[in-house]
Structure formats: structure tokens, C-alpha cells
Amino acid sequence: MSSVISHITVSVDGFAAGPRQSLSAPLGEGAMDLHTWLVSTAAFRGTHGSGSSDPASDRGDDPDEAAAVAMSAGVGAYVMGRNMFSPGRGSWDLSWRGWWGEEPPFRVPVFVLTHYEREPLVMEGGTVFSFVTGGVADALALAREAAGDRSVHVAGGASTVQQFLRAGLLDELHLHISPLVLGDGERLLVDVGQPVLEPFAASGSSKATHVSYRVIR
Amino acid sequence: MSSVISHITVSVDGFAAGPRQSLSAPLGEGAMDLHTWLVSTAAFRGTHGSGSSDPASDRGDDPDEAAAVAMSAGVGAYVMGRNMFSPGRGSWDLSWRGWWGEEPPFRVPVFVLTHYEREPLVMEGGTVFSFVTGGVADALALAREAAGDRSVHVAGGASTVQQFLRAGLLDELHLHISPLVLGDGERLLVDVGQPVLEPFAASGSSKATHVSYRVIR
Numbered sequence: 001m002s003s004v005i006s007h008i009t010v011s012v013d014g015f016a017a018g019p020r021q022s023l024s025a026p027l028g029e030g031a032m033d034l035h036t037w038l039v040s041t042a043a044f045r046g047t048h049g050s051g052s053s054d055p056a057s058d059r060g061d062d063p064d065e066a067a068a069v070a071m072s073a074g075v076g077a078y079v080m081g082r083n084m085f086s087p088g089r090g091s092w093d094l095s096w097r098g099w100w101g102e103e104p105p106f107r108v109p110v111f112v113l114t115h116y117e118r119e120p121l122v123m124e125g126g127t128v129f130s131f132v133t134g135g136v137a138d139a140l141a142l143a144r145e146a147a148g149d150r151s152v153h154v155a156g157g158a159s160t161v162q163q164f165l166r167a168g169l170l171d172e173l174h175l176h177i178s179p180l181v182l183g184d185g186e187r188l189l190v191d192v193g194q195p196v197l198e199p200f201a202a203s204g205s206s207k208a209t210h211v212s213y214r215v216i217r
Numbered sequence: 218m219s220s221v222i223s224h225i226t227v228s229v230d231g232f233a234a235g236p237r238q239s240l241s242a243p244l245g246e247g248a249m250d251l252h253t254w255l256v257s258t259a260a261f262r263g264t265h266g267s268g269s270s271d272p273a274s275d276r277g278d279d280p281d282e283a284a285a286v287a288m289s290a291g292v293g294a295y296v297m298g299r300n301m302f303s304p305g306r307g308s309w310d311l312s313w314r315g316w317w318g319e320e321p322p323f324r325v326p327v328f329v330l331t332h333y334e335r336e337p338l339v340m341e342g343g344t345v346f347s348f349v350t351g352g353v354a355d356a357l358a359l360a361r362e363a364a365g366d367r368s369v370h371v372a373g374g375a376s377t378v379q380q381f382l383r384a385g386l387l388d389e390l391h392l393h394i395s396p397l398v399l400g401d402g403e404r405l406l407v408d409v410g411q412p413v414l415e416p417f418a419a420s421g422s423s424k425a426t427h428v429s430y431r432v433i434r
Contacts, residue, residue: 012392012414012430013406014231063419175229179414179430181406189230189398197229197396202280202421204428209419211426213229213396 002147004140004169006154006161007071008188009034009176009208015185016158023087026099028185034178037208043068063203067176067210076147078106079139081160082114085129097121098129106155109146111139113160136163158186165192170215173197177209219364221357221386223371223378224288225405226251226393226425232402233375240304243316245402251395254425260285280420284393284427293364295323296356298377299331302346314338315346323372326363328356330377353380375403382409387432390414394426 010016011034018028027034038044041064086096098104098121107126118131132139143152154164164170175188201212227233228251235245244251255261258281303313315321315338324343335348349356360369371381381387392405418429 013404177428179416181409181411181414183407183409183411187230190400192398192400194398194400197398198423199396199421199426200423202419202426204416204419206415206417209416209426209428211394211421 002076002144002149003151003171004154004164005151005172005174006156006164006170007067007174007176008156008158008161009038009178010188011178011180011182011185013181013183014187014189015182016156016161016188018182018185021083021087021186026087030180030182031185033180034182037064037176037178037205038068038071040207041065041068043072063205063210064207066203067174067208070174071153072105074150075106075108075153076150077108077143078110078153078155079136079143079160079164080110080112080155081157082112083159084155084157085112085114094118097123100127103127109143110155111143111146113139136160136167136169140164140169158188161188162190162192165195165215168195168215168217170195173213173215175211175213177211179208219293219361219366220368220388221371221381222368222389222391223373223381223387224284224391224393225373225375225378226255226395227405228395228397228399228402230398230400231404231406232399233373233378233405235399235402238300238304238403243304247397247399248402250397251399254281254393254395254422255285255288257424258282258285260289280422280427281424283420284391284425287391288370289322291367292323292325292370293367294325294360295327295370295372296353296360296377296381297327297329297372298374299329300376301372301374302329302331311335314340317344320344326360327372328360328363330356353377353384353386357381357386375405378405379407379409382412382432385412385432385434387412390430390432392428392430394428396425 018031021028085098103124104127109128111130111132114131121129154161196216197213198216199211199213203210235248238245302315320341321344326345328347328349331348338346413433414430415433416428416430420427
């Protein structure tokens with residue numbers, strides 16, 4: 001059965017997003033810099049299409065590069081919270097097609113947790129957003145089926161990762177710790193019960209520290 | 218001038234101590250395991266005198282061992298919060314001589330922050346506890362003078378590290394992240410302002426992840 005994996009970036013004080021998330025600050029105030037380590041990688045620029053990666057410079061020994069590659073390697077499907085897919089907490093805008101343009105970087109099925117039914121959105125490049133109203137277990141079952149023997153990645157945000165941890169459904173948690181101190185916002189590791197974690201890899205650059213945990217059942 | 222350094226162990230959710238600290242649970246409930254990584258090192262057992270270190274097995278490439286050595290290497294003086302020195306928050310018991318017995322592992326001057334005057338305590342093995350009522354800047358000045366060109370270590374607890382960060386007095390913060398999820402207790406990185414941190418080293422074992430930050434002025 002495929003592994004269920006989450007890669008998520010947090011501040012050094014444990015926030016996955018800043019306060020007051022909005023259309024103009026989707027990650028909350030002050031939190032865009034959380035992802036500085038990621039957006040500077042060739043792997044990210046390659047999958048997100050802005051700028052070209054340079055095949056002549058193999059940066060496989062760069063910890064940030066390796067972490068960025070691991071974030072999308074071997075993924076067969078994603079599960080994503082409704083709040084990561086769309087802004088606001090109010091109305092459900094059917095014209096909204098995600099934050100990522102017409103060719104999102106996922107390129108596999110993405111199962112979006114929501115309370116509202118919606119037809120699937122078939123995007124360019126292989127991404128299909130499907131909307132699941134039955135909760136994390138249902139979304140995971142669908143994602144597993146779509147992923148085959150590849151892994152299912154829980155893309156975020158914080159509350160979705162929390163639901164997976166609480167339900168004992170996560171196999172690996174990869175924390176990418178940005179050196180930012182946010183002081184306020186949405187904490188990742190609250191209300192998750194007492195999962196037993198075992199770190200199995202750690203690396204870092206001046207931009208981030210990468211720690212991989214196995215969740216012991 | 219000597220560097221001002223803090224080594225502190227936190228849970229993966231950011232707590233330096235558990236809830237309800239007391240005489241029988243000085244680190245708070247559920248938090249003794251925070252230090253599992255440390256107490257299993259030869260460096261710790263050597264300085265704390267329980268068991269002998271084995272000179273035949275050089276464990277210098279063990280990340281926990283290296284972190285334990287760094288915690289006490291080159292230290293000329295410590296600054297410590299009153300709450301780390303003694304239990305409770307109430308009366309100031311003059312018969313209390315610290316948690317560490319008659320030969321504490323510090324072996325250099327230790328400046329304890331307190332609101333109550335007290336004569337210095339000269340312990341065996343080089344440790345002298347002096348009690349400072351003038352706050353962190355005063356304690357640091359005294360510690361610097363005692364340390365000479367060696368470093369001053371801020372031993373903890375969380376609120377003392379917070380005061381140093383807030384006052385911009387810390388040069389390096391070394392976080393030893395235990396895989397424990399405590400869920401409650403005393404957080405390390407709250408109310409510290411917005412220090413600019415730059416990670417410069419990361420390593421880890423199955424017991425802990427070690428991340429070293431430079432605090433940029």
C-alpha cells in the first residue's frame with residue numbers, strides 16, 4: 001500500500017502560516033518568506049515553470065534542492081485542505097480554479113477536502129482537482145486508489161495535516177523549518193494527539209532545516 | 218568578547234518543559250524524555266559522573282555525542298533562570314543548593330537570575346552559584362567578566378532564553394529537537410520579538426535533531 005507522506009514548511013516557532021490569511025496574503029501576513037528556501041531551488045522553478053533549471057549545475061548535494069525534489073518525487077496523488085485550495089472561509093466560488101493557474105504543478109490527481117459538492121476540475125498537465133466531502137479517510141481511500149503503488153502526499157495546510165496525524169493516517173512527516181520567527185499564525189503541531197515520531201534524516205542550509213520523521217504506529 | 222550561546226532542548230512542537238513543573242517533575246509532566254538523547258551520551262555520563270565513558274569507543278561522529286560535547290565545551294560561565302535553579306515559584310529556601318548535588322556538572326561560575334539577594338554558593342568541582350538581582354544585562358556582564366575569552370552559556374529555562382533573545386543579547390541558539398510531541402507546557406519561542414536567525418549547522422539521530430542558529434544583529 002502506498003505511503004502517506006506530508007512535506008510542510010514551518011517557521012522555527014512552529015507556524016505553517018501567518019496570521020490573517022487573505023487573497024493578497026494567502027499564507028498570512030509575514031509568511032511568504034517561509035518558502036524562500038523552496039522558491040530558490042531549481043527543482044521548484046522547474047515544476048513551476050518560471051525560469052529554467054540549469055542541467056549543467058547538478059545541485060543534488062544541496063540540502064534545499066534535495067528536499068524540493070523529495071517533495072514531488074514519486075507522488076501518485078495529493079490530498080489538500082479546502083483552505084489551501086481556495087481563499088476565504090465563506091462562499092464557495094465556482095469560478096475559482098486554485099492558486100496555480102491553468103497548469104498546476106501537481107500533475108496527478110488532487111483530492112480537495114471540502115463540505116460542498118463540486119464537479120472535478122480537469123486542469124492542464126495532468127492535475128485533476130476532485131472534491132471530497134466525506135473527510136480525510138474517504139479522501140485518502142480515493143487518493144490511494146489513484147496513486148497505485150506511488151505515494152500519497154498530504155499537501156496541507158496545517159489543519160489537514162493535523163487531521164491526518166490525529167487519525168493515525170500519516171506514515172512520514174517531513175518538516176522544512178524556515179529560520180523565520182513568525183510569533184503568530186496557524187501552528188502545525190497542535191491538537192494532534194501524541195503521535196510517536198522517529199527522526200530518520202536531517203539536513204540543512206542557511207535557508208532551512210529539513211527533518212524527516214517516521215510516524216510509528 | 219565572549220560569545221553568548223544557548224543550548225536548549227525542545228519538543229518537536231516547541232516546548233522546553235511540560236506542564237505542571239514540580240519537585241517530582243522538575244521539567245513538567247511527560248517532559249523527562251525530552252532529554253533522552255542527552256542522558257544516553259558518553260559526554261553527559263562523563264560530566265554527570267554516573268557510569269564511565271568508554272575511551273575505546275570514539276563516538277565523535279555520533280550527532281548526539283557531538284551535540285553533548287558542544288553543550289559544555291569552551292564554557293567560561295553560565296547564566297541560569299531562578300526557575301531552573303530551584304523548584305516552585307514561592308518561598309526562597311536557603312537550604313536549597315540546586316538540583317545537581319554537591320558537585321554540579323557546570324564546574325565554572327553560574328549566575329542565577331533572581332529577585333532575592335543570597336550569598337554565593339561555592340560547590341565542589343569549580344561550580345559557584347552567584348545570585349543576581351539586576352536582570353539579564355547585569356548577569357551577562359558578570360558572566361562575561363568571569364568567562365574571560367571563553368563563552369557564556371545561557372543554560373535556561375525557556376523564560377531566560379526568551380529574555381536574552383528579546384534583549385538582543387544572544388549570539389547563537391542551538392536547538393536540540395526531541396521527537397516528543399508534548400502538546401502542553403512552556404514554549405521556548407514565544408514573546409521573543411522577531412530575531413533574525415540563520416541556521417549554520419544541522420544534524421540528527423533517531424533520538425534528536427540538532428540545529429544551530431546564529432542570531433544576526
